Amino acid sequence: MSKIPSTARLVTWNINSVRFRLDLVDRFIRGFQPDILCLQETKAQDDQFPLKWFEERGFKYTALHGQKSYHGVAILSKLPFSGPSIVDWCSMGDARHVQVTLPGGAVLHNVYAPAGGDEPNPKTNPKFDHKLRFFDEMIAWSAKLQAPSILVGDLNIAPYENDVWSHKQLLKVVSHTPVETERMMALLESHDWIDVMRDFVPKEEKLFTWWSYRARDWLASNKGRRLDHIWLSPSLKGTVQSLRVGLDARGWEKPSDHAPVIADILL
């Protein structure tokens, strides 16, 4: 039996507390009609997650990996999936990954990488050390992946010059330092991942998914970074038919500091 491929709207979004932002999510769902929502920083334990709320909106299939106060990821889907499981990089018990197998056989990984703290020095800043070790483990993991895979999430690194508002001014700022961007390159190479966003928007153009809450006017100053990503296995090349950053949602009431990234993908 062969399945007829169909297009699904896949979204990755660091929501910065799913319970606090249900109105924002509701507006997004009504406006953009996603089929699969990958959320990060849900900040909800699994028994506190608003499962029923999502079910009422057609997301019958859910894979949760939450913890108290921090981190937390979730996949909410109108399409059935199988085999939810998690990876615990750095063995710290952090809720930073959940995966499911989609109809058609591709494995979807939803990742929330460590932010890394303020000082980009692994000797003095344990959070930055953790971030580097986290990526080292991801690189080893990614090199062994067999199935066609989709990796999405908040990876907290902006790899290219035009993934930040000022390359020169951010070279020593966590998220764009050379030790981080080199690791992201190594991670891309470890599975020959396709950086789908940069397939659609040339490297010469600025492309951001995150803007600090601290700016007076985030859109006017536009000091953004591309921290959120959608990557594909080489065998899935060409399956993403359209891609955009949901800029609108960054400007809605009580926004997340991240905008959703929206891809229409043939599964």
Place this chain on the structure above:
DNA sequence: ATGGTTGGGGGCCAA
């Protein structure tokens, strides 16, 4: 070179 804002949870921490 610094400050600016946000949410969770508990009386500050992480982002």
